[in-house]
Amino acid sequence: MSNIFIRAHKSPFRPATAEQTIRQHLIGNNVGNLIFSQSVCRLLSTRGTTIRTGGLGGTSPWGDDRRPDRLVLPLANAFRPGFGDRLERMATVIEQAAVPVTVLGVGAQATLSGRRKHRDATDRAVQRFVRATLQHSTGPIGVRGEFTREYLAGLGFGAADVTVIGCPSMFGRGADLRIDRRVDAIGPQSAIALNISPYVPEMGPLSRRHAEQYPNLTYIAQNQQSLEFLLTGHYPAPPDSVVFGSGVPVTDDHPLIQQDRTRFFLDPVTWIDHLRDYQFSFGTRIHGNIAALLAGTPAVVLAHDSRTAELAEYHDIPFRLITDAPGQIDAAELYAEADWGPLNRGHAARWSTFADFLRQHDLSTVYDDGQDGGARFDARLAAVDFPAAVRRSGPGSIEPSVRPSRAAGTAPIGLRRTARRILGGPARRLRARARRLVSVEPRDQLPS
Structure with missing residues (x-):
């Protein structure tokens, strides 16, 4: 019997209303976080294994329950300014828990040119976290890509300390991932999913232009501020924030808001299922596009920093730099030029690297011999009544019934x-x- 504690904002099986999601910080400011944490929970849900999920905010995050046999930490761009305090807290938990630790998919963050802010403070926190992890680990730390590996090498960590494994979200189905074109070409009536980082100013004009040219395009929002906006009509940001001057969909006058063409999914299962109905997905959100790929929908990333470019490069996800003539970016052109062949051909080898990494850490997966391939996990997930997508029906009005789950009980x-x-x-x-x-x-x- 194995007892694993996985860092996650919420359990994959826990339904929550939109209000609970905001009040209890259940997506960590971006619902994309649930994509990779759920993939890890599914992969490690082997027979005889008990998995607990939660944060690492305290010195004993598992409370009065027995100490786990292993900590598993799926992370995203944690090596960044503003995250240092949390790295320090996680290092403290790791040091005091004295149990084996596995870090999955952590990444450094910089601009596309490689420039990083507040390097000294961030570097100190990263060094302490990585040292603590390696001291309580049976293998190396797993990072997103070459940029992060080189960053850690610059901090003194050698090849034996670091393995490039990509993002665990891409391995939620093991070696089984294939992307094929659903149509020969994208046209004006095509069903397109757009994802946007509101702080990327180039996405303002792009989103308005595409809203006009592609009437069946839908914006799939991800950040908590956008969720609050859909519920209240107010986007929580300072008045001088870049989001209000760039034309992104954070006000009621944006066509994707006016025309009820924006959705916010609170759970990966409903999000991925919804994306199966689209012919193409594109935008600046790496996990928004990974969600589409997991649905079998072709996707292209508009890379705007090192973290998005790094993951796209490692997994051979087609991408284009947002800085390359953003005024000329067109969905039909992106689709026509994209090639998902390298992703398809290389996925099995990347999965093998990931599975070997887990074995170094004494972790089995549902795809190992004698396991069920995730069938039990999937059946349990299918039995949960998750809430439908949050939407805003128009200026001055609030969608009155974000369908409550059976566990719900809060006023919107x-x-x-x-x-x-x-x-x-x-x-x-x-x-x-x-x-x-x-x-x-x-x-x-x-x-x-």
Whole structure:
């Protein structure tokens, strides 16, 4: 019997309303985080293994439960300014827990030119975290790509300390991944999924132009601020933020908002299932495009920094630099020029590298001999009633029923804020009632 603790914002089997997601920070500011954590949970859900999920905010994140046999830390661009405090806290947990640790898919972040901000403070936190990990590990640390490997080499970590494994999200189905064109060409009526990083200014004009040229294009939002905007009509950012001057869909006058062509999925299973209906996906969100690939939908990444370019390069996901004539980027052209052949041909070898890395860390997967290929995990996931996509039906109106899950029990945040504006004093009673309705669930556990 193996007992594994996986760092994750929530269990794959936990449904939550949009309000719970915001109040309890269940996506870590970007629902893309759930794509790679769910993939890891699925891969490691072997017979006889108990998986618990949670954060590493305290010195004993598993509370009164017994100490796990191993910590597994799926990470994204954690080697970046602003994340140093969390790296320090994770290092403390690792040092005090004294159990084997496995780090999956961590990456450094820089501009496309390789420039990094606040290097000294970030480097110190990274060095402490990596040293703590290696001291309590049975193998190397797993990084996203060559850029991160070279960054760690510059900090003094050798080849035996670091292995390039890509992102675990790409291996959620093991060696089984193939992308084929669904249509010969993209046309004006094609079903297209667009993903956007609102802080990338080039996406403003691009999104408006594509909204006009492709009436069946839908924006799939990912960051928590966009979720709050869909619920309340207000995008939580300073008035002078770049998001308000670039034309991205963060205000009601954007055509993708006005025409009800924006969706926000709270869970990977509904997100990926929705993307099966599209002919093409593109945009700046690496995990938004990986979600499409997991659905079998062709995707192209518009790389805007080292983290997106690094992953696209390693996994042979077609990509284009957003800085290359952004005014000329067109979905039909991206689709016509893309080649998913290298991704298809190289995936099995990349999976083999990833599986070998897990074996170095004494970790089995559902694809090992004698395992069920994830069937038990998938059956349990299929039995959960996850909420539908969040949407905003138009200026000044709030979608009244983000379909509640069976575990739901909260008043939508948009209704509370609307009541506050309209009712004044009585809204306080509504808010008090809403707080009583909020259910704080115990630490997530995935039984064997």
